[in-house]
Amino acid sequence: MFPLRVSGLRWHAAGRAVLDGLSVELGGEGITILLGPNGAGKSVFLRTLCGLLEPDEGHIDWGGGTRPEFGVAMVFQQPKMLRDSLLGNVELALRPLKVPVADRARRARDALERVGLAHRARDSARSLSGGERQRLALARAWVTQPRLLLLDEPTASLDPSSVEAIERIVREIRTEGTRIMMTTHNLGQATRLADDVVFIDAGRVCEHAPVQRFFARPASQAARLYIQGELPWRMAF
């Protein structure tokens, strides 16, 4: 699957070019955070990687081949849960993989353990709070053991303790070797989690740099403006 070589992606909707020649190369390790103003095309790019959108032009090279059938999992900003238990929702992800029924429950439980929801395995998934639902979505994505995990603003509407919980889980997943790409507007989160940053503006990649270099010396005007738009904060390193 890696290195992932994206070249000249173009996609438009309602007459507007959302992806306008997006090119980037990504290696097989760590957490990449996608930053950029609203409407820059970050979510659309993730959806293209996930296979939900077909680009009008351009090419994605997945380590010399095509996207593997079951290598990519995605967590959406507002995850949708079935009218079922937590366990049932996690097991759902295992069905297309044709995992035998006996193994599904065991693996689903492991996933719920990992995100700290195992004690509520039989509860209705729709009774969860926002933070719990996000953790459940993470469990559902992780249970399929993806090589690449995509997260679209996973902590956008959560309270600080939930944000912390999600970030902790993401870091653990990274340690296991899963490649992670996520979008966020939270610059603090970006500094905490990212190994490298891809800055997207107006449908193309303006900058791709290791996280420290990006924040210390942003190379493009657009990135500088974007960073400054945030309230003053202190860098940890």
Add this chain to the structure above:
Amino acid sequence: MANGLLKFLKSAVISVAAFASVAQAGESIVLASTTSTEQSGLFNFILPIFEKNSGIAVKVVALGTGQALDVGRRGDADVLLVHDRAAEDKFVADGYGVDRRDVMYNDFVLIGPAADAAGVKGARDAVDAFARIAKKGSNWVSRGDRSGTHAAELRFWGRAGVDVKGQGWYKEAGAGMGPTLNMAAGMGAYTLADRGTWGSFKNRQDLTIVFAGDPKLYNPYGVMLVNPARHPHVKKAAGEKFIDWITSADGRRAISAYKIGNEQLFYPLSH
């Protein structure tokens, strides 16, 4: 997936058919007859006797005579029992029926409001009674459904020289005897009924028999087998058994025995 669905559908239809046939075990014939005969209650009385003797269940589909003959033409019934001699003879002549026999008769009666504004009670004969109703322009409810009763009614209008088309007082119900009588009762109108249905009709309100007894009101019933040469699936043996029975001494006895409040409604004929 489509294959599996088709197989399931087939087995479903078979099990439904099995359920339906279990519901009536044993042999059966379909008898297409008229609503007047069924609503008189005659069949509920005589058919159990036949079924006990022969073990054959008789399923009665009650329609107007015209419709019953249509059903026979299509081969959807085994035996017909109707009361329109002219139509029956044509049916046999056209090759749709065989072995037509006389079964029984009753008479038609003229029904109307007790007040009898048209003065039917004083009529000389049946034709005159119809003429009086037309002259007065009193409300009349017609079966309007190509039944034996309807055919008889039209013959009388013809004899009385009355053209009923487009007349405001002439209402076509397009229904069986019961609903027609209901309408007549509701409107205070005149109508022609067979004595059998009238006998068992419970919603009389203001209605009564205003004219009867004229031999012209004679209403004979005939039975026949749907032609097996034309429709090979017709249950010839069982159908003939029924026809034989209903025209036999036993059948005649059963018909005579049927009474409503001591009044016999049908009179058997011997052929």
Add this chain to the structure above:
Amino acid sequence: MNGLSLAFSEAFSLLAGFDHRVAEIVLLSLQVSGLAVLFGTLIGLPLGACLGVGRFPGRQVLVVLLNGCMGLPSVVVGVVVYLILSRSGPLGEFGLLYSATAMVIAQTFLVVPLMAAISRQVVEDAWREYQEELTAMRFRWFDSVRVLLHDCRHSLMVAVLAGLGRAMSEVGAVMIVGGNIDRSTRVMTTAIALETSKGDLPLAIALGTVLLGVILFLNGLAYVLRQWAMQRYA
């Protein structure tokens, strides 16, 4: 008025005494409509679901047609099925006319479009909600249909009850293809029609009461089900 109140009191004694004519007729109604709704569920619900999820040319036309069929007049269905099952018709060799089987077939034709149309609407709404997630998880459209049918089970249950109500209260189709034969194809609605036309009200009122009771019960059940589902899964 006296005649009417007399009829009512006779009707209630028929019901209270579990009159066996009434019981026979009610049982047949439940069997015929129950079977028809069973087939309606097995055929109509997945059919509607596939239409709700699938995207192909002409789909919109099919949806409009299906919605139109929800209000199919029962007599029209009766006539069509009659012509098909008649001995002179294409399926005449089975001799199904004037049987309970014919009534089940006619009511199935009546109920399948209704249940398919409801299923289509329900599943299409759910598909709109889940489409991204299911596609991202690599569900084929066929497996998605199964997931959605299960997820929407409560709303679909309401569709089943709607189908049952429609089947039990219709008279046109079963009258034409069944022939209202005593003890054989006489159901509640056809019996009510017959007894009323004979002016014999007690039996008609008794059956009418039972029929109303069944319909009310089904509606109440649908309501309770919806409330429970909303509580548990909202």
